[in-house]
Amino acid sequence: MKNIRDIVASMDMKVEDPQSVNWCRHRKHFFILSSAGKPIYTRYGDESRISGYTGVIQAIVSFFVDAEDSIRCINAGNHKFVFLLKGPLYLVAVSRTNESETQLRDQLNYLYNQILSVLTSTQLTRIFEQRINYDLRLLLGGTEPFLDNLATSMSDEPGFMLGSIQCVRMNKELRDKIGSILQIVKSKDLLYAMLIANNKLITLLRPKRHSLHSADLHLIFNMVNGSSTFRSAESWTPICLPKFNNKGFLHAYVCYITGNVCLLLISPDKDKFFELSDAKSIIVEELTSCNALQAIEEVSQSEGYSIADVGAAGLRHFIYKSRKHVQYTSPTFMAPYNDPHEKQKLFKLYRYTHDRMHSRIRPLKVHYYVSPTETILGWITSTFELYAAFGPLISKSALTNSSHTLLKWIKKEEENLFILNSQVF
Amino acid sequence: MDTTNSQGIVTVPPSLSYFCVYNPSFGDTDDSQSDQLLYYTSKKTVPMDVKIRQVGLAQGLYELFSISAPYCRVFSPSKPCENVHTQKNRLAFYEPEPDYWIHISIELGHVKKVIKDKEGKPKTTIDYLDSNLHDSGVKRMLKLGYEMYRIFNGPFEYTVRTDGIKALKNKLEEFFANWVFEWDFEKTELTKTVDGILYMPLSDSAESQITSFVNQIQSDYEFISDMFVIWQNKLVYRGNGAIPVNNVRGIWRHLVSYIAERDEHDREIENKRKNKEAEKVSTFMGFTRNISGSNLLSYFSTTPKVSPSTSPTNSTSHNPSTAPLETNGLLSPSTQVFIPGPSNFLLGPTNLHGPDGDIHPVKVYLSKNSNSSNIRTVDHQHDVDESDIEEYYLVAYKQNALTLVFFIPLNSLEGSAKVQEMVFYRSFHNYLTSQSEEIIKILNENHEKSKKLGRTDIDKEYRYLFFNKMTLAVKSSLYPFSSNGSLTSSSRGLTITSEMAHALCELHEDLEKYPQLTEIYTRSSTNFWIVGKRSEGRVLYIVVPKKEASLAEVEDDVRRITAIYFSGDNIY
Secondary structure (H helix, E strand, O other), rough: OOOHHHHHOOOOOOOOOOOHHHHOOOOOEEEEEOOOOOOOOOOOHHHHHHHHHHHHHHHHHHHHHOOOOOOEEEOOEEEEEEEEEEEEEEEEEEEEOOOOOHHHHHHHHHHHHHHHHHHHHHHHHHHHHHHHOOOHHHOOOOHHHHHHHHHHHHHOHHHHHHHHHEOOOOOOOHHHHHHHHHHHHHOOOOOOEEEEEEEEEEEEEOOOOOOOOOOHHHHHHHHHOOOOOOOOOEEEEOOOOOHOOOOOOOOEEEEEEEEEEEEEEOOOOOOHOOOOOOOHHHHHHHHHOHHHHHHHHHHHOOOOOOOOOOOOOOOEEEEEEEOOOOOHHHHHOOOOOOOHHHHHHHHHHHHHHHHHHOOOOOEEEEEEEEEOEEEEEEEOOOEEEEEEEEOOOOOOHHHHHHHHHHHHHHHHHHHHHOOOEEEEO | OOOOOOOOOOOOOOOEEEEEEOOOHHOOOOOOOOHHEEEEEEOOOOOHHHHHHHHHHHHHHHHHHOOOOOOOOOOOOOOOOOOEEEEEEEEEEEEEOOOOEEEEEEEEEEEEEEEOOOOEEEEEEEOHHHHOHHHHHHHHHHHHHHHHHHHHHHHHHHHHHHHHHHHHHHHHHHHHHHHHHHHOOOEEEEEEHOOOEOOOOOOHHHHHHHHHHHHHHHHHHOOOHHHEEOOOEEEOOOOOOOOHHHHHHHHHHHHHHHHHHHHHHHHHHHHHHOOOOOOOOOOOOOOOOOOOOHHHHHHHOOHHHHHHOOOOOOOOOOOOOOOOOOHHOOOOOOOOOOOOOOEEEOOOOOOOOOOOHHHEHHHHHHOOOOOOOOOOOOOOOOOOOOOEEEEEEEEEEEEEEEEEEEEEOOOOHHHHOOOOHHHHHHHHHHHHHHHHHHHHHHHHHHHHHOOOOOOOOHHOOOOEEEEOOOOOEEEEOOOOOOOOOOHHHHHHOOOOHHHHHHHHHHHHHHHHHOOOOEEEEEOOOOOEEEEEEEEEOEEEEEEEEEOOOOHHHHHHHHHHHHHHHOOOOOOO
């Protein structure tokens, strides 16, 4: 068994690559390698250049495996190296974003699920059983953009951390109307039907006994988002939804029906493209005839609702997750958070709050803290999770009042902010 | 100690797997790798090649992430690898001096349960308690271990340069061997992680009287360059600023364990006297006076212990009214006969009528404070440079609750000579006995007065910890136990549960990690509130166990305490 030090000493890293200087500057890297040490994916740069590095990672992991242990995380100053070992695949996150080990591992799990959604777990295991040195990049060709997009989304959107998705805020009547139109096309060929706009859900039709896990929904959103080809024509693509069934493929009919609005029809049967294409035509016809299509188009053009709608004094921004409905809602970003840098800083604060409150052994009900630039409140009950940002000087009583105002507003707007009752068949 | 509860659930506390000190530059070829190892100790015996692989891992991690490694500037982290979390273990790394590494591996505490699997067969599950071992606590222990080693043995490099590698290996073994395995990783007391100095506040008049007292002594004995004054276990006077504050802490901590031993000893004598056993020779297991890690046992472990040492004691004692002495030479090193004599020297000869040869003065190696008029914060990673080391003889004198600590620089000819002479100690002893009467009265009054101040009500009602990063002063009402383990009267309030203790450590780590935050309030799932507040270099951690209280109500409680500790006239 080779000494790690010797392996590192013999590592061949080409640092004269002009890309390398910038490469170091990225705040978060993701690597996926096979358990034999072969690079499969890197968020930045070229896989072929990091084989020295993945060799060392593999050696470090093996060191502990040999001792009947498994490595989870390395801390070096501001850097965290987080490991997720999934059979033939090793996933590693290297981050100086101050995200916690748990959060980074959750993100690695999403990346892993993205791979499963392209391959299924059966295929993945089989490949490496047959050939431990298999170069998975051959099969994953074309998947990189989806992995890249997922990596970006995980930094930009709170839904991954919250394990829930966001709905488009719209009039309940309109949403119900759309849902009933989707009901028209239900058949044994159809498993799920949904309308999506801007990474938010408009409505979802599902079998009574099969709810759609938010992790699967995230992968669906990622797929739609990750490729511009879906915009130009109807598409038919295999997809594995790991939470639904990680061993087999479903098939998704994807078509933009107007502007930013995308229709997805998911079938267990790979030969049903034409049937589903017909279904789409029916849907569009029905939506047009009752002017719903126009209304959806308008709603989808807007970025979302503004914090001013809430009327809570001192409240700058919030994220509210309904635990029962597994959905969250959040307004658009107003000053100062309309600046991308400030927005990232705010997310960092929300992530810190979320992490502390969701500690496995010592979860918290309330987490409140003050910095020179803001005051953040985290509040978790059995029905909701709230993350709210205020100015740095707000008093605790004013903050409490404001939070109550927000909760009242959400209660009042509930049926427009969330899908309270899915369309089922 | 493993504990089993009534449902057969076994809880195993965290324990040390191995501890080592190494320097990669001592053996950087394939053949000489074992030369890197300066000291290694482990729970189970481990073959040399495994040790080398463990050191190899440590180094590989270092090189992988180091800025200086020429072939790998991949991530340029700000610091080298500090710790590794695995499913079952925690590894920690600390580089106290350039190229010298301390590396430790701890087996995590875990809970073993036997459950029934799907077929009804019994299955053992093990849940490893990763979040119950705080990296900040482990780091503090490594730093503390090095600090204490260095005070009594000098920096590693210094020893290598003056006495060679073998000498260093011997010193490491002697210092770390005994007590490394006594480290209690289960103890999550914030007081241990913060590791501050207990001060006793002085009234203005007491302060000026202490100053004149100290000045008088130092002018009568010019070779004494600096002094500490300790009352009971609290530091009253911390010297003239020549000694940096982390050394002050180390010396104070060391003295406190001696003071506790001596108090214990005195109590036993008192008891024996009361039981009319005074005519018997009072013999006790050897109080080791050699400066090895064994004296730190009482600081680290759950039960204070005295352990034998392989080196001779500082002195034997002679009580003229008792039976003939047994001298050093006739006894095995581990059972020295100790007869309490009339001398009050805690560090120094206890038998003032013995020969000069019995004197083994304690030597310490302290850093120089570059700016002796300020107290410096101690966050630098490497602070060794031989020109930076000052060697002193340490002498300590205890009378009642007063302990005086004297620093005599080695490079003072007169001082170095005097500390080897019994004659000096005799006269110094008499001098101090008479000089101290007055100051003991003053400090006693001061102590009584401060007990009466409103502050003690706060101590009864609230559980808090205050820490000043500049002076390392700490004031805590978290664990109001007296030194002999019994509850003091101020402990009528809340008991800090283990959940609260962990939560306090986590809050502490947050404040350290995010220096821009000024306050944090958390409410646990069992509804107790913990608050952390920061103001310049001062930090306050408060437990408010009011289940129904709102955020604003908790703030009222917090204000009562910050009013005292964050105000301008706070003496800490």
